[in-house]
Amino acid sequence: MEIYLPIAGMSINFFLVIGIGGVVGFLSGLFGVGGGFLLTPLMMMIGIPPAVAAASDSNQIVAAASSGAFAHWRLGNVDFKMGLVILAGGIVGGTIGVQFVKVLRAAGNFEFVMKVVYVLMLGLVGGAMFMESLRTILRSRKPEAVEAAAVSEPKLGKLFAKMPLKMNFHRSGLNTSAIFPFSIGTIVGIMAALLGVGGGFIMVPAMIYIIGMPTIAAIGTDLFQIVLTSANVTLQQAFVNKTVDLLLALILLGGSTIGAQFGAIAGKRLKGEQIRILLAVIVLALTVKLFLDLVLTPQDLVSLAPAKGGGH
Amino acid sequence: MMKRVLIFLLALSLAALWGGVAAAVTPEAQQKVVTAASKNLIEIGLSYSGDQVHFFGVNPVPGTDLIIKLTAEKDEEIQFSVKGRVGPFWMTVKQYDVTGAPFMYKIHASKPIKEIVSPAVAQELELGYQAIRHKMKMHLSRGDATPDDADKVFQGMLKIKERANLYNIVEDPARLQVTEGKLFKHYFRFPPAASEGRYQVESFCFQKGELVGYGKDVIEIKKVGLENWLTQTSQNQPVFFGILAVFIAVGAGLLVGVIFGKGGHH
Numbered sequence A: 001m002e003i004y005l006p007i008a009g010m011s012i013n014f015f016l017v018i019g020i021g022g023v024v025g026f027l028s029g030l031f032g033v034g035g036g037f038l039l040t041p042l043m044m045m046i047g048i049p050p051a052v053a054a055a056s057d058s059n060q061i062v063a064a065a066s067s068g069a070f071a072h073w074r075l076g077n078v079d080f081k082m083g084l085v086i087l088a089g090g091i092v093g094g095t096i097g098v099q100f101v102k103v104l105r106a107a108g109n110f111e112f113v114m115k116v117v118y119v120l121m122l123g124l125v126g127g128a129m130f131m132e133s134l135r136t137i138l139r140s141r142k143p144e145a146v147e148a149a150a151v152s153e154p155k156l157g158k159l160f161a162k163m164p165l166k167m168n169f170h171r172s173g174l175n176t177s178a179i180f181p182f183s184i185g186t187i188v189g190i191m192a193a194l195l196g197v198g199g200g201f202i203m204v205p206a207m208i209y210i211i212g213m214p215t216i217a218a219i220g221t222d223l224f225q226i227v228l229t230s231a232n233v234t235l236q237q238a239f240v241n242k243t244v245d246l247l248l249a250l251i252l253l254g255g256s257t258i259g260a261q262f263g264a265i266a267g268k269r270l271k272g273e274q275i276r277i278l279l280a281v282i283v284l285a286l287t288v289k290l291f292l293d294l295v296l297t298p299q300d301l302v303s304l305a306p307a308k309g310g311g312h
Numbered sequence B: 001m002m003k004r005v006l007i008f009l010l011a012l013s014l015a016a017l018w019g020g021v022a023a024a025v026t027p028e029a030q031q032k033v034v035t036a037a038s039k040n041l042i043e044i045g046l047s048y049s050g051d052q053v054h055f056f057g058v059n060p061v062p063g064t065d066l067i068i069k070l071t072a073e074k075d076e077e078i079q080f081s082v083k084g085r086v087g088p089f090w091m092t093v094k095q096y097d098v099t100g101a102p103f104m105y106k107i108h109a110s111k112p113i114k115e116i117v118s119p120a121v122a123q124e125l126e127l128g129y130q131a132i133r134h135k136m137k138m139h140l141s142r143g144d145a146t147p148d149d150a151d152k153v154f155q156g157m158l159k160i161k162e163r164a165n166l167y168n169i170v171e172d173p174a175r176l177q178v179t180e181g182k183l184f185k186h187y188f189r190f191p192p193a194a195s196e197g198r199y200q201v202e203s204f205c206f207q208k209g210e211l212v213g214y215g216k217d218v219i220e221i222k223k224v225g226l227e228n229w230l231t232q233t234s235q236n237q238p239v240f241f242g243i244l245a246v247f248i249a250v251g252a253g254l255l256v257g258v259i260f261g262k263g264g265h266h
Helices: A014-031 A036-045 A050-074 A080-107 A110-141 A155-161 A179-195 A200-211 A215-241 A246-269 A272-295 B002-023 B119-124 B129-135 B149-163 B225-236 B238-264
Strands: A002-005 A010-013 A166-169 A174-177 A302-304 B034-037 B041-044 B051-058 B065-072 B075-086 B089-102 B105-109 B137-142 B167-171 B177-179 B183-190 B197-207 B210-223
Touching: A002 A014, A002 A246, A010 A014, A014 A036, A014 A050, A014 A200, A014 A246, A014 A272, A036 A050, A036 A272, A050 A215, A050 A246, A050 B238, A080 A166, A080 A179, A080 A200, A080 A215, A110 A179, A110 A200, A110 A272, A110 B089, A174 A179, A179 A200, A200 A215, A200 A272, A215 A272, A215 B238, A246 B225, A246 B238, A272 B089, A302 B149, B034 B197, B034 B210, B051 B197, B051 B210, B065 B183, B075 B149, B089 B129, B089 B149, B105 B183, B119 B129, B137 B149, B149 B167, B210 B225, B225 B238
Parallel strands: B041 B210, B105 B167
Antiparallel strands: A002 A010, A166 A174, A302 B075, B034 B051, B051 B183, B065 B105, B065 B197, B075 B089, B089 B137, B177 B183, B197 B210
């Protein structure tokens, strides 16, 4: 069944789009990531112009994340206070990041810089997460070692706990300075703008490993702040670039909202370290793919430049 | 007497000049090729996946060669990136702005174009890829130019356009059926990538390399219904459209959340 996408200006198989939406939605509900880092490349792979893919994805992420956030809120996994503090940092970081992008664009080859940052970032996050969760899983198989491994609070966390502006983040079980999550939010915000994604795949590990939140609370809280940030991006894209394809977003969200529900349920059944190792494997696979893109001879040496390739 | 000779010579040279202009092929001045299209308006609706338009025509000079050309009325302004190797990495090393290339370009001919017309006439009437190459202009916007760039970018563009079925040239009598040298029929496929706008289909008849007949049809592609509303609103009322998009997304997300939430308690 073919369907014509008005802004993308192309016809595409309906079930292909809803299927991709469903798979990404499932991962989004499971890991608490917006899925933008998976969905945008997938959309481009099936021929959607990059500008339309990015803008419509943020629109559907609003839906997937609000569905996921709602599910996690019912399960009591959203730390609103923490989410808002991180969000404030994220907005500051995003604004700085957009300026960075502007400077890089003017210098040329932004796309290349972006891919290199992607590979380094994803490789680092994926690799660290994979090693950590593997260690946890191996340890849990030898019960006698469990006690030795008991909760080692992050060193950075200890440092920030002594700083001013102390807040009690009840749901996360943390009592620390607000400067801490705020600055994490800022750094992730800069990264997210540089990479053109929501940043969930950096934020969740940062919340777990740097801030020290429980995995499930990190996921719920991250989804909550993603709703707000992606809504902001959607509005900006609609106002400035006019590349939001509402029809594409609606089909994607049809698949992804349902997928996200199953993801949240599956997340409840899996252990924290199992979720983390899965996310690590996906992130690492994507890293390898991006790295190969950089070094293998491309199929076409001449391509339509993204800026004007949208057909609009 | 001398004056008369001068005037005569002047008139002669003017006539020669005029003749020269006339020899520069003016399609509209030729005998009309009467044509009909199975439809002149293609509507893009929800399930649109391209369309096919059949054309019928009468050749005014039976037995002549036929070339039929489909082009978009708009030319495109596009930018191409050329990748190159820098150390171990492949990255964009230069960019070209291209103007003057038609957005869509298809040709059906009863036999190879070069057997029908001379290269000069082909270029004049923009028949064949070489003519497009002469017409389009490339401007280096980033990087350093090399002599083979023009060829590389042109071939790259053809590849992209042909893959989208926006360009093709078929020089085959089977594709352009002519009955008793007079009645001809064929069809053009408009791929889904063919966007809104006006397209013209021109029929040329050539006798021994000279244009003897010409006809033109105009096909319009238009979005209708929801497709049209979404396009118009997103382009003309972006603030309303953006807010609408966010509201629909949040609404749909919460709705599914509520439905699944209830289901989960059973």
